[in-house]
Amino acid sequence: MSHDFDVCIIGSGAGGGPVAYSLAKAGYSVVVLEKGPWFTEKDFFKDELACCLRGAYTPNLREEPQIVELENDEGGWRSTSSWNFWNGNCVGGSSNFMSGFFHRLKPVDFKLLSTFGPIDGANIVDWPISYDELEPYYDKVEHEVGVSGRIVAHPHAEPRRSPDFPYPPITEHPISKYIDQACDKMGLHAIPTPRAILPYPSLGRKGCSYNGYCGSYGCSTGAKGSSRAALLTQAVATGRCQVRPNAMVSRLVNDHSGKIVAVEYYDKAGQQKRVDAQIYVVACQAIETARLLLLSTGPRHQNGLANGSGLVGQNLLFAGGGAGSGRLPYAKFSQEKVEELRNFGPFINRALQDWYVIDDPAFGPRQKGGTIDFVHRHPNPVARATRQIRGRKGIVWGKALKDKLKAHFSEGPYVKIEAFCDWQPVPDCHVTLDPKIKDKWGLPVARIRLGFHVRNLQIGWYLAARGAEVLRQMGAEDVISFASGAPPTNLLAGTCRFGDDPKTSVLNADCRAHEVENLYVTDGSFMPTGGSVPYTWTIYANAFRVADRIVEQLGT
Incomplete structure (x- = not known):
């Protein structure tokens, strides 16, 4: 039987x-839809208003809302679409x-249940693959996508085949x-933070321009290793x-055999189209x-589709952790150091993984910890200025606001802490279809319940406090650190976890659906636990691994 394409991929990010x-x-x-x-x-x-405040x-969201359920004070759930x-x-x-x-996961991340035992109220499981199976693909990402960094020995360094990164x-x-x-x-x-950013032109792309507008912004030079x-x-350049x-995409059409036979989608004009392939890959991010x-x-x-276990949408993961900041006041430093601190553009680019596993009797039994990254506050001035309006006793205005703005922008740079730890998979963090609300195509929207485990907060507070101690050692003032149960909206995983048992997982170890022989899922949905680092490098690496499995299935 002939098909329009060998492979149809839905979604074009790190998984696709x-x-x-x-x-x-x-x-x-x-074909990529x-x-x-x-x-x-x-x-x-770098238009801050167009990029970050106007979506x-x-x-x-008026045309395509997502309904979010938050726990109320009575232990029930309230809904919002904001x-x-x-x-x-x-x-x-x-x-x-x-x-x-681009931090890698570590061997311990693949065996959390075996290493640390169960956590009451959390659905922790070991991965069906090991770090050693994924390591060659981490290495492949370094060279194909372009990862810069420098290997520094530290207690929790993961094993790797290449002695250093391909880019400094x-x-x-x-x-x-x-x-x-x-x-x-x-x-x-x-340790220098590994970054998916080219320091100089390579791989047909330009190098970093060091304008400071990186996170939340698209890269105007192509230095950032986006999909x-x-x-x-390069894929398009092959002509294939x-x-x-x-x-x-509105639906994956499946027949009486259970296989997918076509994809239905709406084009820009709102016309329904259809395409078919031998194999289908879904990579729309965990919620979608x-x-x-x-x-x-x-x-x-x-x-x-593929939901015989009832686990599609369950075990939604975000990134747990904490945050903090401190200011390095110019008044405390020599003129020479002040000139250094005024430097704009280059990255702070430092991380700590000394507490990737926390072995601190004062905190409790030996347990999984996380990563601390040190970064600049984002340079966008409108958002930074707007935040100064809020004070401890309410709204700040008039001369007090002017003084606060002057201090914020002219008396010394801030260093920010971003701490990452595992978001524990819990029964009350999941995705379902909303029974009433539909999007502009008439399709039920996602309903997202945002429950969280107290362990997220405990580890987040611990890591943020350790980062704050470093800031104080540097001479920072106005140091704060904290953790929150609210999830970051940009770090998603889970909902289609992989495993060996069809009763307890959606996908097999190759990320092929247990129940659908021509369906793979390659975004972060496959992850049963998320580790203590941002997910993107692991999603890239796993997608390269699964691509090899698809080649094997198609035959050479």
């Missing part, structure tokens, strides 16, 4: 790009707007050496990959992937 790239390079025909438009470097100018790269978990609605997805912190660290701000000096005095091991810039451009933007599978009912899939 490696599959399209690998399959097209291997000689197979590929992307819900959003196709932006290029010329579209990513230029995400859907209009949250936005849409990320990067365009070719390349949210990888266009990442900060590019991007240019670092002088604050980096202050962190190094403070950590040396404290007996800690500061679009690093992979899809089509990317169809503005293609809203779960929604699409739940929408795709059929004769053998009454409760949603």
Whole structure:
């Protein structure tokens, strides 16, 4: 039987790009269906209002809401549609707007249950694969996407086949050496943060321009290793990959055998189209992937495609952790150091993983910890100025606001702490279909319940406090640290966890659906636990791994 394409991929971000790239390079025909438009470097100018306050790269919530359930004071759940978990609605997805912190998972992350035992109220399981199985693909991402960094020995360093990164660290701000000096005095091991950013032109892309506008912004030079810039451009250049933007997939059509036979989607004009392939890959990010599978009912899939276990949409993961900041006041430093601190553009680019496993009797039994990254506050002035309006006793205005703004922008730079730890999978953090509310295509929208485990907060507070100690050692003032149960809206995983048992997982170890022989899921949905780092590098690596499995299934 002939097909339109060998492989159809829904979604073009970190989960879809490696599959399209690998399959097209291997000689197979590929179509990528992307819900959003196709932006290029010329579209990513640094307009703070257009980018970050007006949602230029995400859907209009009036047309495509997501219903969020939050726990109320009585232990029940209240609904709101004001949250936005849409990320990067365009070719390349949210990888266009990442900060590019590319930490690997570590061997311990694959065996949390075996290593530390169960956590009451959390659905912890071991992964069906090991770090050693994924390591070659971490290495592949370094070279194909372009990862910069420098290997530094530290207690929780993961094993790797390459002695160092293929690209040296991007240019670092002088604050980096202050962190190094403070950590040396404290007996800690500061490491350069691996970044999916090219320090100089390579791989057909330009190097970093060091304008400071990185996280939440698209890269105007192509230095950032987005799926679009690093992979899809090359996939299309083979002549064997089509990317169809503005293609809203509404359903995966499946027949009496349970297999997918076609994809239905709406084009930019609102016309319904159809395409078929031998193999289908879903990579829409965890929430929308779960929604699409739940929408795709059929004769053998009454409760949603691949949902015989009832686990599609369950075990939704975010990133747990904490945060903090401190200011390095110019008044405390020599004129020479002040000139260094005034430097603008280079990255602080430092991280700590000394507490990736916490072995502190004062805190409790030996348990999984996390990663602390040190970064600049984002340079966008409108958002920073707006935040100064809020004071401890209410709204600040008049001369008090002017003085506060002057101090904030002119008396010394802030250093920010971002601490990452595991978000424990819990029964009350999941995705279902809303029974009443529909989007502009008449499809039920995602209903997202945001329960969380207290362990997220405990580890987050611990890590943030350790980061704050480093800031104080550096001489920072106005140091704060905290943790919150509210999830970050840009770090999503879970909902289609992989495993060996079809009763307790949606996908097998190769990320192929247990119940659907021609369906793979390659975004972060496959992850049963998320680790203590941002997810993107692991999603990239796993997608390259799964691409090899798809090649094997298709045959050479």
